[in-house]
Amino acid sequence: MAKYLLLKHYRRATGPEPTEVGRIPMDQWTPEEVTAHIAFMNQVADDLRERGEFVDGQALSPDGSFVRSDGPGRPPVTDGPFAETKDLIAGWMIIDVDSQERAYEAAAYLSSAPGKGGEPINEWLEVRPFLEHPPTVTD
Amino acid sequence: MEELPGELIRELGPQVLGVLVRRGADFAAAEDAVQEALIEAVRRWPDEMPAEPKGWLVTVAWRRFLDAQRSDTARQRRELAEVEDPPPGPTEQRDDTLMLLVLCCHPALTPASAVALTLRAVGGLTTRQVAEAYLVPEATMAQRISRAKRTISDVRLGARGDLSTVLKVLYLIFNEGYSGEVDLAAEAIRLTRQLAGGTEDPEVAGLLALMLLHHARRAARFSSDGSLVPLAEQDRTRWDGHAIAEGVVVLQAALARDRLGEYQAQAAIAALHADARTAQETDWPQVLEWYDELTRIVDSPVVALNRAVAVGEVDGPMAGLRAVERVPADVPRHTAVRAYLHERAGDRSIAHDLYVVAAGQATSTAERDHLTRQAARLRA
Numbered sequence: 427m428a429k430y431l432l433l434k435h436y437r438r439a440t441g442p443e444p445t446e447v448g449r450i451p452m453d454q455w456t457p458e459e460v461t462a463h464i465a466f467m468n469q470v471a472d473d474l475r476e477r478g479e480f481v482d483g484q485a486l487s488p489d490g491s492f493v494r495s496d497g498p499g500r501p502p503v504t505d506g507p508f509a510e511t512k513d514l515i516a517g518w519m520i521i522d523v524d525s526q527e528r529a530y531e532a533a534a535y536l537s538s539a540p541g542k543g544g545e546p547i548n549e550w551l552e553v554r555p556f557l558e559h560p561p562t563v564t565d
Numbered sequence: 566m567e568e569l570p571g572e573l574i575r576e577l578g579p580q581v582l583g584v585l586v587r588r589g590a591d592f593a594a595a596e597d598a599v600q601e602a603l604i605e606a607v608r609r610w611p612d613e614m615p616a617e618p619k620g621w622l623v624t625v626a627w628r629r630f631l632d633a634q635r636s637d638t639a640r641q642r643r644e645l646a647e648v649e650d651p652p653p654g655p656t657e658q659r660d661d662t663l664m665l666l667v668l669c670c671h672p673a674l675t676p677a678s679a680v681a682l683t684l685r686a687v688g689g690l691t692t693r694q695v696a697e698a699y700l701v702p703e704a705t706m707a708q709r710i711s712r713a714k715r716t717i718s719d720v721r722l723g724a725r726g727d728l729s730t731v732l733k734v735l736y737l738i739f740n741e742g743y744s745g746e747v748d749l750a751a752e753a754i755r756l757t758r759q760l761a762g763g764t765e766d767p768e769v770a771g772l773l774a775l776m777l778l779h780h781a782r783r784a785a786r787f788s789s790d791g792s793l794v795p796l797a798e799q800d801r802t803r804w805d806g807h808a809i810a811e812g813v814v815v816l817q818a819a820l821a822r823d824r825l826g827e828y829q830a831q832a833a834i835a836a837l838h839a840d841a842r843t844a845q846e847t848d849w850p851q852v853l854e855w856y857d858e859l860t861r862i863v864d865s866p867v868v869a870l871n872r873a874v875a876v877g878e879v880d881g882p883m884a885g886l887r888a889v890e891r892v893p894a895d896v897p898r899h900t901a902v903r904a905y906l907h908e909r910a911g912d913r914s915i916a917h918d919l920y921v922v923a924a925g926q927a928t929s930t931a932e933r934d935h936l937t938r939q940a941a942r943l944r945a
């Protein structure tokens with residue numbers, strides 16, 4: 427049993443080229459297409475819940491700032507938001523599944539959400555395994 | 566039922582489930598009926614404790630089961646099932662642990678489902694406790710358990726599980742260790758001990774010994790800041806002498822039956838480590854003999870990698886490295902073992918580079934941090 431993070435990007439500077447349908451930004455969809463897309467995402471989460479595999483899912487606002495410490499006793503330093511940032515994470519889902527194959531299967535399903543014209547966008551999702559507990563028996 | 570059920574209820578729940586299943590009740594229906602009876606007990610016992618709590622629970626659960634059967638039957642417009650209450654008599658004292666474990670560890674279930682169902686139905690933990698132990702939401706764990714129950718109800722007449730699948734599941738639970746309110750290692754030991762009490766198979770005893778011997782090292786496995794301490798550097802005065810003594814006795818009795826299996830062999834290796842007062846005193850030639858024995862039983866790359874470490878201790882690091890070369894490179898800790906053997910061979914530079922790679926491949930944070938420190942130590 428292992429946990430995986432399925433990461434959805436608004437924009438990426440690196441990684442594979444988006445698919446034809448996946449390239450069309452959401453602001454060019456009809457309201458019905460947006461609704462259908464969101465309904466599909468919720469359905470996937472419900473299916474994963476029903477299978478006993480869902481851990482968490484969150485959408486993120488695109489308005490992010492960079493923050494760092496400026497030393498003790500001083501207020502945090504902030505920078506941004508950057509409108510033109512090339513890497514933008516839209517949200518994530520965490521699943522707890524039996525195998526990497528199953529994680530890929532779930533990610534592919536999530537990726538097939540409908541977009542413009544009701545066509546599956548087949549967007550690339552980044553799948554990252556969690557680091558786990560060290561096993562007790564090692565020798 | 567999600568409130569803490571108390572030790573008595575926790576102990577009785579699985580026993581009552583065993584009685585119902587043995588009487589022929591479908592597992593899922595029996596489990597539902599037992600949960601309802603336990604809720605009833607939590608509500609009523611504080612005011613009036615029955616003289617025979619188990620008998621009380623069996624009676625209530627059996628009634629609930631029959632009621633559910635009847636309403637199901639009515640709903641399906643079938644003839645009313647002719648099910649009679651069993652004759653009253655002393656409550657059965659039989660140990661149903663094995664029967665329940667074989668059901669809960671059915672090969673049709675995924676390992677995660679078998680683990681969850683076992684902890685709930687045989688371990689008597691609440692769904693919330695199982696969910697917390699595996700760091701998933703309670704609703705998710707409830708679904709996982711109810712799907713598992715449906716699965717074994719569906720396959721009830723098909724292929725049955727056996728003891729070996731049960732032992733694998735118990736081993737999985739133990740190996741998960743400690744990750745919250747529920748001590749999974751202790752839970753696995755409790756279940757295995759219960760199973761060993763009613764089973765003659767020496768592999769059950771072998772697994773119990775293996776768990777006890779590894780559990781004995783727990784206090785020494787992590788330093789106060791939470792970092793991983795490898796076997797050779799553990800403070801052996803912090804090992805649990807009682808657990809070791811019990812593990813050794815259990816193992817010796819198992820080995821005397823002369824039916825060796827993988828868990829007995831692994832326990833024998835753990836016992837040799839437990840026997841050494843310092844890492845330097847480890848009887849590596851005998852450890853290596855046991856790895857050879859283990860390899861004859863299970864020819865897995867993980868065993869081959871651990872055997873290579875023993876070869877390195879017996880015949881020197883170069884021999885160890887030659888043994889590692891024959892192990893597939895994608896086995897976890899492969900690079901870490903090579904780094905260790907190169908350092909032993911005196912090649913600090915290669916060892917450093919390999920530790921850096923190994924840290925990047927680690928599957929746990931504790932292991933990654935440990936390997937990063939090893940790399941940092943060799944850079945100095």
